[in-house]
Amino acid sequence: xxxxxxxxxxxxxxxxxxxxxxxxxxxxxxxKTRERILEVAKExxxxxxxxxxxxxxxxxxxxxxxxxxxxxxxxxxxxxTMLMKGCYQFAIEHDLEISMHVINTRIQEEKSYEQxxxxxxxxxxxxxxxxxxxxxxxxxxxSRKPCVTIDVEVSGENVSNVTNDHVAAFEELTQxxxxxxxxxxxxxxxxxxxxxxxxxxxxxxxxxxxxxxxLPKEYIIYTNFLKEEASAGVAEFIREHxxxxxxxxxxxSDMLAVGTIEALKGxxxxxxxxxxxxxxxxxxxxxxxxxxxxxxxxxxxxKGYEAAHLLYDMIEGIRPAQDLILPHKLEIRxxxxxxxx
Amino acid sequence: xxxxxxxxxxxxxxxxxxxxxxxxxxxxxxxKTRERILEVAKExxxxxxxxxxxxxxxxxxxxxxxxxxxxxxxxxxxxxTMLMKGCYQFAIEHDLEISMHVINTRIQEEKSYEQxxxxxxxxxxxxxxxxxxxxxxxxxxxSRKPCVTIDVEVSGENVSNVTNDHVAAFEELTQxxxxxxxxxxxxxxxxxxxxxxxxxxxxxxxxxxxxxxxLPKEYIIYTNFLKEEASAGVAEFIREHxxxxxxxxxxxSDMLAVGTIEALKGxxxxxxxxxxxxxxxxxxxxxxxxxxxxxxxxxxxxKGYEAAHLLYDMIEGIRPAQDLILPHKLEIRxxxxxxxx
DNA sequence: CAGTTTCCCGAAAACGTTTTTGAAAATGTG
DNA sequence: CACATTTTCAAAAACGTTTTCGGGAAACTG
Numbered sequence: 225x226x227x228x229x230x231x232x233x234x235x236x237x238x239x240x241x242x243x244x245x246x247x248x249x250x251x252x253x254x255x256k257t258r259e260r261i262l263e264v265a266k267e268x269x270x271x272x273x274x275x276x277x278x279x280x281x282x283x284x285x286x287x288x289x290x291x292x293x294x295x296x297x298x299x300x301x302x303x304x305t306m307l308m309k310g311c312y313q314f315a316i317e318h319d320l321e322i323s324m325h326v327i328n329t330r331i332q333e334e335k336s337y338e339q340x341x342x343x344x345x346x347x348x349x350x351x352x353x354x355x356x357x358x359x360x361x362x363x364x365x366x367s368r369k370p371c372v373t374i375d376v377e378v379s380g381e382n383v384s385n386v387t388n389d390h391v392a393a394f395e396e397l398t399q400x401x402x403x404x405x406x407x408x409x410x411x412x413x414x415x416x417x418x419x420x421x422x423x424x425x426x427x428x429x430x431x432x433x434x435x436x437x438x439l440p441k442e443y444i445i446y447t448n449f450l451k452e453e454a455s456a457g458v459a460e461f462i463r464e465h466x467x468x469x470x471x472x473x474x475x476x477s478d479m480l481a482v483g484t485i486e487a488l489k490g491x492x493x494x495x496x497x498x499x500x501x502x503x504x505x506x507x508x509x510x511x512x513x514x515x516x517x518x519x520x521x522x523x524x525x526x527k528g529y530e531a532a533h534l535l536y537d538m539i540e541g542i543r544p545a546q547d548l549i550l551p552h553k554l555e556i557r558x559x560x561x562x563x564x565x
Numbered sequence: 566x567x568x569x570x571x572x573x574x575x576x577x578x579x580x581x582x583x584x585x586x587x588x589x590x591x592x593x594x595x596x597k598t599r600e601r602i603l604e605v606a607k608e609x610x611x612x613x614x615x616x617x618x619x620x621x622x623x624x625x626x627x628x629x630x631x632x633x634x635x636x637x638x639x640x641x642x643x644x645x646t647m648l649m650k651g652c653y654q655f656a657i658e659h660d661l662e663i664s665m666h667v668i669n670t671r672i673q674e675e676k677s678y679e680q681x682x683x684x685x686x687x688x689x690x691x692x693x694x695x696x697x698x699x700x701x702x703x704x705x706x707x708s709r710k711p712c713v714t715i716d717v718e719v720s721g722e723n724v725s726n727v728t729n730d731h732v733a734a735f736e737e738l739t740q741x742x743x744x745x746x747x748x749x750x751x752x753x754x755x756x757x758x759x760x761x762x763x764x765x766x767x768x769x770x771x772x773x774x775x776x777x778x779x780l781p782k783e784y785i786i787y788t789n790f791l792k793e794e795a796s797a798g799v800a801e802f803i804r805e806h807x808x809x810x811x812x813x814x815x816x817x818s819d820m821l822a823v824g825t826i827e828a829l830k831g832x833x834x835x836x837x838x839x840x841x842x843x844x845x846x847x848x849x850x851x852x853x854x855x856x857x858x859x860x861x862x863x864x865x866x867x868k869g870y871e872a873a874h875l876l877y878d879m880i881e882g883i884r885p886a887q888d889l890i891l892p893h894k895l896e897i898r899x900x901x902x903x904x905x906x
Numbered sequence: 907c908a909g910t911t912t913c914c915c916g917a918a919a920a921c922g923t924t925t926t927t928g929a930a931a932a933t934g935t936g
Numbered sequence: 937c938a939c940a941t942t943t944t945c946a947a948a949a950a951c952g953t954t955t956t957c958g959g960g961a962a963a964c965t966g
Contacts, residue, residue: 226683228952239916244954254914271676275686276952279616279921295650295657301849305642312667313636324665326653335612342567345616345921482853489855508642512823514830514855569922580946585924595944617922620951686951 227268236264247272274321278345286321287535288341288349292358294326302507303524307352307374310528318536325349332359341369347539350374350531356419370538370545372531377419377547384538386531386548390420393520393552394427397502398474400518400554402435405563406472406500410443410461412454412484414476424476424504443470447480454483455490462491471500471563478503478510481517485559496561506555515558522552568609577605588613615662619686627662628876629682629690633699635667643848644865648693648715651869659877666690673700682710688880691715691872697760711879711886713872717760718888725879727872727889731761734861734893735768738843739815741859741895743776746904747813747841751784751802753795753825755817765817765845784811788821795824796831803832812841812904819844819851822858826900837902847896856899863893 229247233240238261245253246261264270278284289311291304308324315322323344337360341349348370354361356376364371365380372384401409411428414421432439445461447453458473473488475481481503485495495501495515503510506521527550537543570588574581579598586594587602605611619625630652632645649665656663664685678701682690689711695702697717705712706721713725742750752769755762773780786802788794799814814829816822822844826836836842836856844851847862868891878884 226680230952240953241917241955242915245915248954252914257914269677269680271680271684273620273686273952274684275616275620276921277954279614279620279923279951280953280955281921282954295654301646302642305646309636316636316667322665324663326657336610339567339610339612343612343615345614509850509853512850512854571922581923582925582947583945586945589924593944598944614922617951618924620921620953621923621925622951623924 227270229270229272232261232265232268232270235268236261278321284345284347285319286323286344286346287315287532287539288344288346289322289324290337290340290349290351291324291326292332292351292353292355292360293328294353296328302509303505304352306524307350307528307531310525310530311350311532313525314529314532314536320532320536322532327360329359336360336363337367337371338369348372348535350528350535354378370535372535372538374527374531375420380545382538382545384534384545384547386527386534386550388522388527388552389549390423391427391430393522394424394476394504395431396427396552396554397504397520398428398431399435400556401472401474401500401502401560402431402437404500404560407437408443408468408470409437409439409472409474410445410458410465410470411439412458412473412475412480413444413446414449414480416446418449421476428474447483449477449479451479451483451486454480455487458484458487459491462488462493472560473499473501475501475503478505478507478517478519481519481559482509482513485513485515485517496559500560500563502560506553510555510557517559518557519555520552521555523550526550568611570611570613573602573606573609573611576609577602619662625686625688626660627664627685627687628656628873628880629685629687630663630665631678631681631690631692632665632667633673633692633694633696633701634669635694636669643850644846645693647865648691648869648872651866651871652691652873654866655870655873655877661873661877663873668701670700677701677704678708678712679710689713689876691869691876695719711876713876713879715868715872721886723879723886725875725886725888727868727875727891729863729868729893730890731764732768732771734863735765735817735845736772737768737893737895738845738861739769739772740776741897742813742815742841742843742901743772743778745841745901748778749784749809749811750778750780750813750815751786751799751806751811752780753799753814753816753821754785754787755790755821757787759790762817769815788824790818790820792820792824792827795821796828799825799828800832803829803834813901814840814842816842816844819846819848819858819860822860822900823850823854826854826856826858837900841901841904843901847894851896851898858900859898860896861893862896864891867891 229240229243233243243261246258311322350372352374354373354376364378364383367382370382372386375387377385429439445457447457473484475484481501484501488495488499493499503517503519506519510517510519530548530550534548538545570581570584574584584602587599619627652663691713693715695714695717705719705724708723711723713727716728718726770780786798788798814825816825822842825842829836829840834840844858844860847860851858851860871889871891875889879886
């Protein structure tokens with residue numbers, strides 16, 4: 225099979241401990257023997273077994289990316305993938321091992337977060353997709369293993385949160401619509417009791433009130449963040465309220481925007497000529513629709529990178545647990561038309 | 566910390582070996598002691614350390630998903646993600662551990678596939694995104710660790726390949742266009758020396774010849790599978806050949822179809838009224854464009870599932886290395902118009 | 907040059923499991 | 937009841953590393 229540390233030791237005429245010291249750049253070894261061992265190691269194409277390393281070593285360079293609901297949600301491939309890319313980017317740059325774990329409710333009930341870490345000798349994790357109904361949501365609070373959640377507020381000694389200022393971002397997005405002259409705006413909402421929904425709602429209402437506008441209850445269309453529900457909701461909306469002068473649809477996600485545009489086109493309306501539509505998230509689909517969708521880019525890849533970064537710093541004791549708010553960016557594409565106020 | 570097997574052994578008044586036997590359902594243990602041990606284990610919330618398990622155990626339940634070029638290619642989030650989902654699906658169903666490794670050229674030069682397996686105690690891997698210029702492309706041939714490649718033909722004792730019949734599929738797609746009355750068809754091609762390009766080209770030409778049609782060299786637009794290149798190429802094409810009666814664009818990927826449609830719309834043409842367009846792959850974007858793109862669905866999630874399945878069977882000695890050709894499916898959406906022949 | 911310090915490195919314990927070996931206990935057989 | 941067989945389990949080796957401990961050699965000190 226492949227050479228082990230024993231083989232290298234024998235070939236170099238030293239003890240295994242010395243080989244270990246040579247491989248890991250420890251100080252207490254003479255330059256000469258280190259050279260020789262490194263040479264022999266290269267000769268034998270020796271690669272340390274990371275499993276043994278992980279078992280033996282006190283401090284681990286393994287971090288995890290934990291995904292909840294990965295197999296259930298079929299729609300959002302872009303989000304998780306960009307997040308992964310960000311994490312892997314950081315891991316590669318800092319020579320970390322990263323392992324991915326998809327968890328569902330059953331798995332969460334079976335083993336705690338700490339147990340999962342223990343199972344795999346993991347120093348900490350970036351956790352994505354956690355719902356407030358997930359068992360981990362509560363139990364993380366008392367975790368002794370550090371972790372970083374994405375876009376979900378969990379309090380706890382060892383838990384950080386990386387997110388955007390969704391309130392401000394949505395406020396900005398709403399303000400943009402208003403600046404373009406829109407006064408009667410319908411809101412295509414996400415899941416009623418989701419945290420993100422509440423934040424975005426707050427942003428929308430803030431912007432409207434600041435401009436002396438109201439958001440009538442009838443102008444709120446609730447969905448579960450599903451495109452089809454947005455389509456159905458919007459179709460019904462224009463049947464019932466089509467004559468009331470609404471000029472824009474403010475959607476809580478890009479997917480909802482896609483559904484909204486579909487419904488509008490299905491009803492023979494043009495976007496943005498007849499109705500303006502904006503989305504939220506910045507997933508890559510927004511560039512491929514017609515028209516391209518004006519949205520707020522959360523830059524999820526950076527989020528992944530910064531989450532891994534923060535996790536690493538927590539593990540190393542460089543930074544304490546904290547909330548990190550990353551910048552967002554209004555991406556103006558083609559789905560909004562300026563109207564006369 | 567968390568309870569180890571020692572703790573369980575002590576609490577149950579037996580040796581660690583016995584605990585191991587109880588946990589793994591070995592036969593040589595009395596039902597009574599097994600019961601008792603399992604109870605104690607649950608009591609202590611014992612979870613075996615998988616790292617130690619992997620190190621100690623002869624046969625491993627760890628498989629890997631190896632992704633080449635994951636961080637480089639920014640465009641195709643859908644493909645890798647669906648593949649992952651398929652693999653994880655199988656892994657969860659069969660209680661396997663799965664680890665994901667992103668490799669680039671540097672990493673491939675640094676360590677061989679076998680070394681990578683050895684490092685992580687991996688029994689075998691599903692490999693995706695391998696280019697014929699990748700170092701692993703050749704070295705896999707002699708690997709003693711089983712592996713399954715996706716959509717790339719590598720010969721070798723222990724390497725399987727899961728793919729679609731791209732020639733037949735593309736032939737079918739082309740035939741569909743012809744059946745709809747199209748006679749003058751332009752081909753939006755992928756990277757010139759890629760294996761997939763050659764296969765699809767073959768399929769296209771087969772179908773055309775069978776119907777007594779020709780594919781003029783000027784009607785072939787080469788790209789590197791990039792949307793922008795397709796846009797540019799098609800824009801130029803209709804400037805130069807717009808008057809020659811071409812009615813359809815046959816694209817080697819969905820992304821190219823998106824680029825093609827973009828260019829056509831940019832030039833004031835309608836799809837499918839003025840030009841029909843078809844894509845290939847079945848990524849989810851095809852459902853979100855306007856019009857929705859008629860394409861061939863490769864069902865990449867199944868591919869991932871079946872690849873993991875085959876890998877598992879190879880490891881267990883149930884199936885030998887082999888090539889697996891999965892069914893594809895023509896997905897008729899809205900980007901093709903019937904014309905009078 | 908004797909005593910101290912520093913530098914190297916070998917030996918062995920440790921990480922948490924599985925697996926092999928062998929022996930005691932239980933059961934079966936005639 | 938003596939012997940053979942089977943069942944059950946304890947003890948210890950093994951997996952491939954890291955890390956601790958300690959000691960001899962070399963290098964300083966006065």
